[in-house]
Amino acid sequence: MARDSGLLRPRRLGGVHISAGLLSSVGLLSSAELLSSAELLSSVGLLSTAGLLSSAGLLSTGGHPRPAAPASEGAQCRMQSETGNAGVWSRAQLHRAGGTDKAIRRAVAAGALRRLRPGWYATPTADADVARAVAAGGVASCITALSALGVWAPSDHRVHVRRTRRLRAKQLAGLVACDVPHARTTPADRAVDGVLDALSAAAGCLTSEMLTVVIDSALHQGLTTRDALDELWLHAPRRVRRALAAADRRAESGTETLVRVRMAARGIHLSPQVSIGDKRVDLLLGRLIIEVDSKAWHLDEEAYERDRARDRQLAALGYHVVRLTYAQVMHGWAAVEADLLTMIGRGVHLTAREGGKG
Numbered sequence: 001m002a003r004d005s006g007l008l009r010p011r012r013l014g015g016v017h018i019s020a021g022l023l024s025s026v027g028l029l030s031s032a033e034l035l036s037s038a039e040l041l042s043s044v045g046l047l048s049t050a051g052l053l054s055s056a057g058l059l060s061t062g063g064h065p066r067p068a069a070p071a072s073e074g075a076q077c078r079m080q081s082e083t084g085n086a087g088v089w090s091r092a093q094l095h096r097a098g099g100t101d102k103a104i105r106r107a108v109a110a111g112a113l114r115r116l117r118p119g120w121y122a123t124p125t126a127d128a129d130v131a132r133a134v135a136a137g138g139v140a141s142c143i144t145a146l147s148a149l150g151v152w153a154p155s156d157h158r159v160h161v162r163r164t165r166r167l168r169a170k171q172l173a174g175l176v177a178c179d180v181p182h183a184r185t186t187p188a189d190r191a192v193d194g195v196l197d198a199l200s201a202a203a204g205c206l207t208s209e210m211l212t213v214v215i216d217s218a219l220h221q222g223l224t225t226r227d228a229l230d231e232l233w234l235h236a237p238r239r240v241r242r243a244l245a246a247a248d249r250r251a252e253s254g255t256e257t258l259v260r261v262r263m264a265a266r267g268i269h270l271s272p273q274v275s276i277g278d279k280r281v282d283l284l285l286g287r288l289i290i291e292v293d294s295k296a297w298h299l300d301e302e303a304y305e306r307d308r309a310r311d312r313q314l315a316a317l318g319y320h321v322v323r324l325t326y327a328q329v330m331h332g333w334a335a336v337e338a339d340l341l342t343m344i345g346r347g348v349h350l351t352a353r354e355g356g357k358g
Contacts, residue, residue, distance in 0.1 A: 086148055087126030088134050088191035091119045117166075120191075129159045130191050132175065137166035139188050142178040142205050143214070145198035152217040152254035152294075153202075154210055162201055164188040178205050195223045196232055203233070203240045209261045211243040216257045219249035248272055253294040255329040256282050262337065268344060276317070279310060286349035289314060290340070291323045320348045 085093070094104055104121065107113040113121040116135040127148065133140040138161035143153040145160070160176045161167065166188065167177060178201040180186070186197050193201065195218055202214055218224050226249070233240050246264065250273040251257045260270050260283060270283040270290065283290040291307070311321045320343070328336050343349075 085191035086130040086140070087123040088116070088130050089113075089121050089123070090189060090191075091121070092189070094121065132159050133161040134191050136161060136172060136175055138162055138164050138175070138177070139193050140191060141180065141193040141198050142176070142201035143198075145193045146195070146202065146214055146218070148192055149195055149198070149218075149223060150221060151195070151198075151214055151223065153214055154206070154254070160201065160205065162188070162193055162197065176205070178202075180204075196228065199224070199229070200232065203236065203243075208239050208243045209258060211240065212246045212261050213254040213257045215244060215247040216249065216251040217254060219247060220251060252282070253292060255294050255324070255326055256292040258329055258333075259283060259290060259292050259324065262333065263340065266337070266341065268341075276314065276319070279314065281314070285344070287319050288343065288349035289319050289321045291321065292329060293323065293325050295326045 091101075091104065099107075104113065108115055108121070111124070113123060114126075114131075116122055116131060117137060120134050122131045122134075127140075129144050130140040130148065133144065139145075140148065140159065141162035142160035143156055146153045156176075158174055158176050160178050161172075163177045163179050180193075180197050180200045186193070199214065199218060203211055206214065215229065219226065219229075226247075229244055229247075233244055246261055248257075248260070251260065252273060256272065260272055263270055268285065270285050272283055274281055274284040276284075276289075281289045282292050291311070307323070311323065314321050322340070322343070324336060
């Protein structure tokens with residue numbers, strides 16, 4: 001998940017210097033949201049400086065600002081979901097941050113907050129999908145919440161919403177109502193589901209292979225653990241348990257997981273993220289290396305040149321390197337699978353390539 005640099009100049013709110021980077025580092029607000037929303041909220045008296053800093057965990061017990069300790073990307077994502085709610089706040093959360101009902105009304109009148117439904121408000125830079133979910137009476141969940149947490153999830157233009165008793169059917173156009181089976185009942189007191197509830201919703205919404213994809217990503221980023229998922233799905237259907245059993249936290253992209261899972265279904269087991277000398281490859285079977293590009297990487301010229309030089313060096317060591325694109329994995333798998341099975345059938349994974357011979 002992209003993070004702000006924290007290099008913006010400190011702003012003065014209520015007589016105390018704070019920086020956008022400081023608040024964004026703990027996941028309370030992005031830099032843009034701090035400047036366009038928190039300052040507005042403070043200006044209309046919704047949030048006191050002490051309340052804002054205290055809610056971010058940046059005030060010591062003596063009332064003085066304290067520096068934020070460095071946090072991992074996974075920890076930052078967790079705090080953003082649990083504290084910031086993607087710019088969507090309940091009245092109770094605003095009260096805990098130091099606001100009053102009068103101040104909330106003043107903030108709405110000033111445009112610093114937008115009322116979504118009774119008791120829920122969005123800042124001007126709130127995540128549009130999360131705001132839609134809450135406005136409809138639900139909680140952003142499933143792949144919408146997972147994407148907000150930085151988990152690799154399949155593309156879907158629709159917003160996935162956890163079904164709650166307040167979810168209004170007439171506002172479901174463009175939304176997908178997801179149940180959260182095989183999990184504890186979680187109150188709808190936040191805008192974005194945490195990772196376990198989002199994964200529970202995904203278990204009833206995604207195919208088995210896509211469920212393994214999001215589990216891999218959540219594990220890889222440290223957002224949850226295998227033990228937590230074992231407990232969560234202790235009594236889940238066999239399909240869900242199989243998807244969990246197939247997960248591997250070493251996987252670094254969803255497309256990589258898809259190749260591994262699809263080949264395993266053919267009885268071919270690829271090892272993920274294997275080191276060969278000073279190089280690490282995505283998937284390995286004997287002397288066959290499969291490198292899987294994702295949409296987010298390998299698009300610039302420098303990376304392209306670096307990857308090709310790397311492929312050449314691995315070939316010089318006797319490995320057969322196959323590089324797959326995002327589009328080939330996602331939209332042209334039948335042809336890719338046929339070619340991989342043909343190569344494996346010819347034994348390219350068993351021995352080093354000999355000059356001129358396939």
